[in-house]
Amino acid sequence: MSASSNAIIIGSGFGGLALAIRLQSAGIATTVIEARDRPGGRAYVWKRDGYTFDAGPTVITDPACLEDLWSLSGHSMAEDVTLIPVQPFYRLLWNDGTRFNYSNDEASLNAEIAQLDPADVMGYARFLEHSRGVYQEGYVKLGAVPFLNFSSMIRAAPALMKYQAWRSVYDLVSSFVRNEKLRQALSFHTLLVGGNPMQTSSIYTLIHHLEKSGGVWFAKGGTNALVAGMVALFERLGGTLLLGDAVNRITYSGRRVTGIVTASGRTLAAGMIASNGDLVHSYGLLSGSAYAARRVRSLQKRRFSPSLFVVHFGLKGRFPDIPHHSILFSDRYGPLLEDIYRHGRLPNDPSLYLHHPSATDPAMAPAGHATFYALAPVPHQGKAPVDWGVEGPRYRKIVLDRVRDMLIPDLYARLDTCFHYTPQDFTDDLGAHLGNAFSLEPILTQSAWFRAHNRDDHFANLYFVGAGTHPGAGIPGVVGSAKATAGLML
Template identity: 70%
Template structure:
């Protein structure tokens, strides 16, 4: 029986492990942290459950497919709950916009801002459906190992004018400034600047409309645990709290890994769900790997995040499960994050309120929240996060107090925050990035991390740094692409 080792138990690593184990490849996952999940880690404090993220689940069919490989059903391990509205958008003057896949309701919401944009939205969605077909259905799970693969895909991308930004594509059909924000912010949830990220990412709208937006009962961590249970039922092994310190190789093949505890594991296949640079740093003694590290270090990496987790006394039925709190500056704020390396005093926030859907995530009569602000990565802005973090936490809580919860301070029971330094320390994320490589057209498909290494014939990669990119559907699709390469090579 063929054997495989996977570094990292994030969504990508777990999805790949399930695919390999289902195909009869004896697979072991080695995870550095004390629980699985990677960026989908979780904390339990003072009776509250806090997911680290991601919290927006789309395309549940891509997850159900993992269970179907062995003839089982996802519903036996985890329950997905529909979210409505998908997002509630807020501006500082009190204006709101509910975004959902209820066509009549959504048209009415658009008409409140600009009646003419109802027709414009329909044109935009026709475009989103086309890029969904080209960019997700046809290309998301296809590995891009050569320029020829890219050349074959180029006509489809060119027909959809992929060189335009998402914001430009939205603006071509929608005239109201706030509606342009409402239909372009999604790329921020996968690390992309709406003003620069390829309009192919407009497919997110079609993805959400077709499959809905969901949340796992018990939190995203419950979905992670369900994937682990499936993997272990199939016979897979998960090793926790033991970071890999070296990927070993002989010639042009990797042979296994050695861990901090002194454990040495050998396998026919090694795959990494970790940070791309860190993964190549683990191939110690290889001049090829050292060159890869230097090349990758010159690429553009996504911003980081500053996240405040907090629990409040009381319930808040007027606050949606997912909220976006816009700054009064849209384009200039994006420039601060992506160009100028400035940590903004007026951040835009994604506010997650999971107890709105699942009350078990907070003590009785209480509510669980986290607020996420995109911030520059450590190459562009590197304040002393240990001291600055406490001050910035107050900036973020102040924004929520001013816009949504005036008596927040009196209700606050527990609070902690997570900074770019924590991304770097806990996840070995280069420069504290939150989404790996920035999703630019010049860093997509063939120009993103390859699912199989170009030099080591049995070294594979999965996750946000590979094609197609970040987000749960993206990393699960990357696992499908990587698994196809592994199975082809082991037939």
């Protein structure tokens, strides 16, 4: 087969694998090359002491976008992956003892809202109707559309303006409900895709309809079981996955890329190349190109999402009272976000996302034990150049103390295994610029046409997929970006 009819994808995250499946299903001989020893990118996995620790992402929404990948070749996702519904979607907890179970069961959700403020039940119903409209315009119609020129943005503008895209998620939510805790409950979702609820475009309120209509799910065996299922499908279709070999250089001639050179010295020719890697890192692979050097400088001036500090831990005992997903709110919502996004301060009172997968799948931990991770948004290294070798152990204790104080009083007595993952690890393992966790920050001036284009503007056969492209981070986002990019490559 000639190089002109084959494709190379750099990186095996969800976006890269979804793109690979689409290309291979269409008969394009596709090779995915991954620097790490396992596929998955940010959805990495560690197996330690009998526990399975997913690196993330761990909230699966819109399973239909995943099922679509199997149906391309007449198969069913159930052949490779078992998805389990998660209820409640999240339990939200505040320091004053308030608990709020967020689900798509209308009666129980309305009861939860009424406990916070009965007047907000009607306001929430109006908010949900707004979210449904944004979902139709922003996700169904535009979620897999490549914005290659500004005119495509202009065509989309009336719909985005109708739904007040210039307002922030928090601002829009606040126009529907008045209880401060409910405002936090309805706006925190943007943090799961790297966005500050106080600044991220209200278009992201579509997440609520996405969850309400499609549910929240967990892959049996962990998020990496979903990665393994995608790899199995890709390889069955005839695709090639190469692991443990970083791409050192993308070769080019004129305005076309021609192949890659890897750390091991391997050279591969390609008719098309797509990168699922970090944007700054990817353009850096085009060594010697003045255009690529300009792109790197331009990207470095953009606003990147914060990073994450994640503590993975296994505990002796089971915790039936702690659901799969919990959010532990700090008493400082807006000011905490300012510290992370603007001031570059490492908060001593972090809000946490607590993941407890053995609540849904006991096999994620040894018998009679439980698997957890606690995730704290923290500034990226451009905002806070922290020495994580020194700071990591101290911050780990701050995070674990929060979980102890709010949920598990004897946490340290039960602690069986523990390790942490820092912004420096995001840089070292993933080539993430400044250790960012979600690529470009999802603000309005970095959305759609303003994000990285799915096809490069200079190199005609160089493409991008993943969180840095339209529509953005999160599993539905990067799988949508793969659909947009595949449409261009095919």
